[in-house]
Amino acid sequence: MINFLDLKSLNDRYVTEALDFFTHFLNDGQYILGNEVNMFESEFARYCGTKHCIGVGNGLDALTLILRGYNITEGDEVIVPGNTYIATILAITATGAKPIIIEPNEDTYNLDVELIEGSITSSTKAILLVHLYGRGVEMEQLWLLAQKYQLKIIEDAAQAHGAKLSGRRVGSLGDAAAFSFYPGKNLGAFGDGGAITTDDTGLASRIKALRNYGSQIKYLNREKGVNSRLDEIQAGLLRLKLPYLDEDNAKRREIARYYCKHIQNPNLVLPNFPDDEESHVWHLFVIRVEKRQDFQAYMNANGVSTLVHYPIAPHKQEAYVELNDLRLPLTELLAEQVVSLPLYPVMTREQIEHVVTTANQYKG
């Protein structure tokens, strides 16, 4: 059976270094916001090409703290694509602001930039874009709109660590970016983790306080913060993995290129492989198929696990009854048809070829 993702094999590559780290960690005796978090923050900021990085507990908190850091609150509106993981929307509603959900572009699955201007009102404060499945969003038009209407641009970069557009990394493309280090992400911790990257020094300093009870000087609390700190152990392990991220992303790209070239089946709609190849880090290889259940059962019976990202759009979730009447035909169609094939850096040639052959023999 080809697993959808084989985290154990992925992380087995770091076992020796991880054991050395643990010895050092136990000797060091610093547990919260110590040297490892500090070092990871500066290394990840350098990697992304930003002035600042702030490590937090997870990707959802990273998003929420950016929005709070920009004073986005009740009465404000944030424009966001409808085909995303629910965390993107949860961050907005956690601040009391209203998500203004728009459709994606059918070729890139990223937010349809053409639909943004028509959704802007006097309450719009930000555009929260998602580099979905690892594909970087083209920023040029977004920046023009942001300048014209005085909006913040916030990146949900949870799926796109390392993607590069015009020589700049995701994480440095907007005013601020949120990353997740959930184990399955392109840069994954051995537990939960997240970070914010930004060049905005004011925002960075505010989020440093917000993640730590609203305090930068111990027992002096300027505002009502939260406890959401990147764990020292996770930071140490992320430091081991960061130097291999580009190599891993290159392997993902090779597999994606192979799938795009060799999967040929009229029943399957493949993602388009961007000319600007570095703009995509292939967190997920998402195809579309009309009879998805059949396809998944067929693949499974032939030794290939698949998953769906995501089967129910956030606006159709029970958690968002207030949004259930929204009509987003493309987002809803994608939720019905998308299915992800296994794609991760330690897949063997045999496994990759088996995925291709099996997909090609699907009868529809």
Ligand SMILES: *Cc1c(COP(=O)(O)O)cnc(C)c1O
């Ligand atoms: C994973 C993910 C998140 C949330 O990250 P957590 O660390 O799980 O909180 C947010 N947005 C997107 C697009 C994600 O894929």
